[in-house]
Amino acid sequence: MTQIKPGGKIGILGGGQLGRMLAMAAARLGYRCHIFCPDVRSPAFHVACDFTIAEYENEDALKEFASSVDVATYEFENVPARTAEIVSKETLLRPGARALEVSQDRLTEKKFLNECGVKTAPFKAFQTQEELDEAYKEIGRPSVAKTRRFGYDGKGQLMIKARKDVDDVMGVTKGTAAILEGFVTFDREISVVVARSASGDVAAFPVAENVHTNHILDTSTVPAQISEVVEAKAKVMATRIANALEYIGVMTVEMFVNDGTGEIVVNEIAPRVHNSGHWTIEGAATSQFEQHIRAICDLPLGGTDARGKVRMKNLLGKDILDFEQYLTDPKAHFHHYGKLEPREGRKMGHVTWVEDAD
Amino acid sequence: MTQIKPGGKIGILGGGQLGRMLAMAAARLGYRCHIFCPDVRSPAFHVACDFTIAEYENEDALKEFASSVDVATYEFENVPARTAEIVSKETLLRPGARALEVSQDRLTEKKFLNECGVKTAPFKAFQTQEELDEAYKEIGRPSVAKTRRFGYDGKGQLMIKARKDVDDVMGVTKGTAAILEGFVTFDREISVVVARSASGDVAAFPVAENVHTNHILDTSTVPAQISEVVEAKAKVMATRIANALEYIGVMTVEMFVNDGTGEIVVNEIAPRVHNSGHWTIEGAATSQFEQHIRAICDLPLGGTDARGKVRMKNLLGKDILDFEQYLTDPKAHFHHYGKLEPREGRKMGHVTWVEDAD
Structure with a gap:
């Protein structure tokens, strides 16, 4: 495996507080960081050696960013697959594309976890109203409807406590791929x-x-x-x-x-x-x-x-x-x-x- | 006294490891740092929000730097007096000019310390060969000749162990203001x-x-x-x-x-x-x-x-x-x-x- 020695350059996709604290930890070990983030006000820019302000779809900017560093990483799981692909052509991307693929999609993630022998909440995929009705028949309530992709901090989710809550689900998932998750009782x-x-x-x-x-x-x-x-x-x-x-x-x-x-x-x-x-x-x-x-x-x-x-x-x-x-x-x-x-x-x-x- | 709240801007004169570690500590508290240093390879630049590469004598650059920050500080004691003066006209300079004045000159420093009621090694100022001979008569040996200004890590110093060492002193102090310090025995x-x-x-x-x-x-x-x-x-x-x-x-x-x-x-x-x-x-x-x-x-x-x-x-x-x-x-x-x-x-x-x- 390739070791990147202190003094090397690390690229970070994402310029929020996680990227910021990563850059500070990297600096303590002597690494120089290059932050890539579309938001001009990214707090990670303030503690980094280099930064690029560009969209994650900007292939030229991504190539230039990736070729300037010895290894690239990210601070958020919603890095687009195409972005990861471009970066990993130019430099080491760690963690790799498989981790993104699994964590970006609640259905893929749950299936993967079950294959690892790890228990998850019961779940059923749906997209249309009919599929939702079927999933609801299987999972019942209480349960939670969640879009498969791009949800965080409770966004794109709806709790189903009463039968009537099912009617509001499509308004939240908006016809995108989703799952209905059984509610897990926990302490x-x-x-x-x-x-x-x-x-x-x-x-x-x-x-x-x-x-x-x-x-x-x-x-x-x-x-x-x-x-x-x-x-x-x-x-x-x-x-x-x-x-x-x-x-x-x-x-x-x-x-x-x-x-x-x-x-x-x-x-x-x-x-x-x-x-x-x-x-x-x-x-x-x-x-x-x-x-x-x-x-x-x-x-x-x-x-x-x-x-x-x-x-x-x-x-x-x-x-x-x-x-x-x-x-x-x-x-x-x-x-x-x-x-x-x-x-x-x-x-x-x-x-x-x-x-x-x- | 003026409080600079987190989110404010701090200027640092000097871009070495001390400036670097100051900038990282400042960032943890939410401050943005602006580093001023003539050396393009300053390690503090890598963890700062803004930087200026210019000589400490560059008045325009200093003014621009100072007016961009809420408070300025420094990582080294040899900040020229004129530099400190320019900066402190535009912003708060902390510590102030008095601290620089005292610490930049071994004679001023020792006199100040004695006035504080604090004991120092015995000392005598000299510049010329005659003054050195007189100082040596008073302080004796072992003793150390040191230039009054700009010495660090043993630079500009000569230890006098034997009578003949006195002959080498002027070669080190080169006719600049200096002091002869009595040697202190310590554990x-x-x-x-x-x-x-x-x-x-x-x-x-x-x-x-x-x-x-x-x-x-x-x-x-x-x-x-x-x-x-x-x-x-x-x-x-x-x-x-x-x-x-x-x-x-x-x-x-x-x-x-x-x-x-x-x-x-x-x-x-x-x-x-x-x-x-x-x-x-x-x-x-x-x-x-x-x-x-x-x-x-x-x-x-x-x-x-x-x-x-x-x-x-x-x-x-x-x-x-x-x-x-x-x-x-x-x-x-x-x-x-x-x-x-x-x-x-x-x-x-x-x-x-x-x-x-x-």
């Missing part, structure tokens, strides 16, 4: 951030327990309130998924846990660093961002132990204006993503508290 | 990194013990092997110096300690973040770089407690090529400054080990 949501290096080494971070509010992550806490057996099982699942994809980089697996049975259902995978892994920056021996850089550059993976009890909280919209409160808290580590407009619900920063373990 | 070298905010709050980091090799810092270790009394005394001295300068930002005070008597002699002050404070990045509650940004932006200062036993080692020249050794060590944190040529003696990176306290 807690967890995620495993796992890294697999170009050489095939795998290391999983301790499991984080996540709380969502309005479909957006609110807090991640480590350790999760789960048994050692569930913790170990969750890591094994994530490792199995990473290996099955021959994955290179950091990926995140979101799961639901039933405390009574210890059963784990995989919700979805994200082929990238993840909001639920931000706690690792101060809370783990290595941050998920540095780990991703190590993995794609084929450096040895770093340690993943937690440094104690860790809690990460997202700062959305105007939450960011309370910065003094966090800066005066001796156990808090405050992060501001450099976005200027604190729009409602926008991820503006986060805070991580690290305390000694009991 | 260890320590440094205190202290921050004073625009509002006048002061916080000192734990004392670091430093080992130099060939006049270049090799390692810094925390805690220093000194008594609690000496530790407290060293912090009080540094605080007194910062207050006397009405200093804003992080400054570093290098000291010599005599273990037997507990006597502390101040060697020199650096009006900036310092190599002997790199251990704070992973080893303290707040890094010296973030603390400097907090201080100059008038944010609350962060906690300074050490996270255990910490050791920092500089990687000079080809040392940097051993990166795999550090990346495989689970207790090591590896930093690469992004400089491409590993010239002999050049500071290329550093490693910090953090272990639990006994």
